[in-house]
Amino acid sequence: MVSTLSTISPHFPFAGKVEEICPVGEGLINDTYLVRTGKGCPNYILQRKNRHIFTNVPAMMDNIHKVTNHLKKKIAASGGDPLRETLTIIPARDGRLYHRDEEGEFWTACLFIEDTVSHDTARSPELAHQGGKGIGRFQRLLADMPETLEETLPGFHDMRYRFRQWDEMLAEDPAGRKNRVKEEIEWIECRREEMLAFKSKVETGEIPTRITHNDTKISNILFDRSGEILCVIDLDTVLSSTCLNDYGDAIRSYANTGLEDDQELDRVALNMEIFEAYTRGYLSEALSFLSTAERENLAFAARYITFEQVLRFLMDYIGGDTYYKIKYPEHNLTRTRAQYKLLRSMEEQYEEMRRITAHVICDQKLR
Numbered sequence: 001m002v003s004t005l006s007t008i009s010p011h012f013p014f015a016g017k018v019e020e021i022c023p024v025g026e027g028l029i030n031d032t033y034l035v036r037t038g039k040g041c042p043n044y045i046l047q048r049k050n051r052h053i054f055t056n057v058p059a060m061m062d063n064i065h066k067v068t069n070h071l072k073k074k075i076a077a078s079g080g081d082p083l084r085e086t087l088t089i090i091p092a093r094d095g096r097l098y099h100r101d102e103e104g105e106f107w108t109a110c111l112f113i114e115d116t117v118s119h120d121t122a123r124s125p126e127l128a129h130q131g132g133k134g135i136g137r138f139q140r141l142l143a144d145m146p147e148t149l150e151e152t153l154p155g156f157h158d159m160r161y162r163f164r165q166w167d168e169m170l171a172e173d174p175a176g177r178k179n180r181v182k183e184e185i186e187w188i189e190c191r192r193e194e195m196l197a198f199k200s201k202v203e204t205g206e207i208p209t210r211i212t213h214n215d216t217k218i219s220n221i222l223f224d225r226s227g228e229i230l231c232v233i234d235l236d237t238v239l240s241s242t243c244l245n246d247y248g249d250a251i252r253s254y255a256n257t258g259l260e261d262d263q264e265l266d267r268v269a270l271n272m273e274i275f276e277a278y279t280r281g282y283l284s285e286a287l288s289f290l291s292t293a294e295r296e297n298l299a300f301a302a303r304y305i306t307f308e309q310v311l312r313f314l315m316d317y318i319g320g321d322t323y324y325k326i327k328y329p330e331h332n333l334t335r336t337r338a339q340y341k342l343l344r345s346m347e348e349q350y351e352e353m354r355r356i357t358a359h360v361i362c363d364q365k366l367r
Helices: 002-011 057-077 125-142 159-172 178-190 190-202 243-254 274-287 290-298 298-319 332-348 350-366
Strands: 018-023 031-037 043-051 106-111 209-211 221-223 229-232 240-241
Touching: 002 043, 018 209, 057 106, 106 290, 125 209, 125 221, 125 229, 125 243, 125 274, 159 178, 159 190, 159 298, 178 298, 178 332, 190 298, 209 243, 240 243, 243 274, 243 298, 274 350, 298 332, 298 350, 332 350
Parallel strands: none
Antiparallel strands: 018 031, 031 043, 043 106, 209 240, 221 229
16 A cells, blocks of 8 residues: 555645655544655645445535535634634645546545544543534534535435335345344334434425534544634535434434443443533534524434434344444444444433423523
């Protein structure tokens, strides 16, 4: 890969001499590298996009370009720093937003944002509150974006689409595992009507469609050294969707007391302190543009997204583990059960979740 990288980097107009290219991050989807240049020159992030997951990289990059351009204008107008508070794409020398190599791989580049802090988990209510502010601010700044985005991930967070996949998987049972998970299948089936009812609200426009991030884990937010929100990163999944998906997935990620694939189910539950802290941070930025229907469905959105993840893990297990990477044969089943435990915790505390969101909304309105 080193020799390949040395032939890729000249296709981008990096300032200064490239002195080092080293891998960063876990590389679960894309391959990511830090490009270090000479003294006094900026550093860069170079990525090989996973074209098997992102099947239309040109459209994806066009979406990111539209979003970052809009963010830069809003940030500059408010006196912020557009080079630090959002990503800056570095087009290839031929003017395209990517370079495609001889093997058909897509490479992209952006400015590396120096002197930042990132977190893998929301370890405290204070950090969860800041994470909520980050996603709320991201959505607020994009709420008036006039351009539309191309559909680059068909069916993403689309429960009707997921149930079509589910029905086909059960009918086919390609790995012969369906009979092993009859109880888990019933978990899905007994919630089908309720989940599709929520999806119908989006389809009819009762819940509006907005520009959303769609991968709101806290590691996708950069903080400055003082602990303030700086920038939302990893924009490959920006789409036109309901902003409730971003909120719900953040709660699923932030407020789980256990691991996503925890084998000790007693450790898995919804942390209500983290839930409230994230909600307060999120609504401090997002309340100004949310509709009544969006406000009323915040708590359910956490159940919706968590249910979707239960369905997807179980569907992949039944299908023979073809989508998610696994570390052992029953890994997807472990994930299914852990996420279901989290879902059950949300269902048991649902009325309290609704009470908290309503209380926070009242508090924000009074300020």
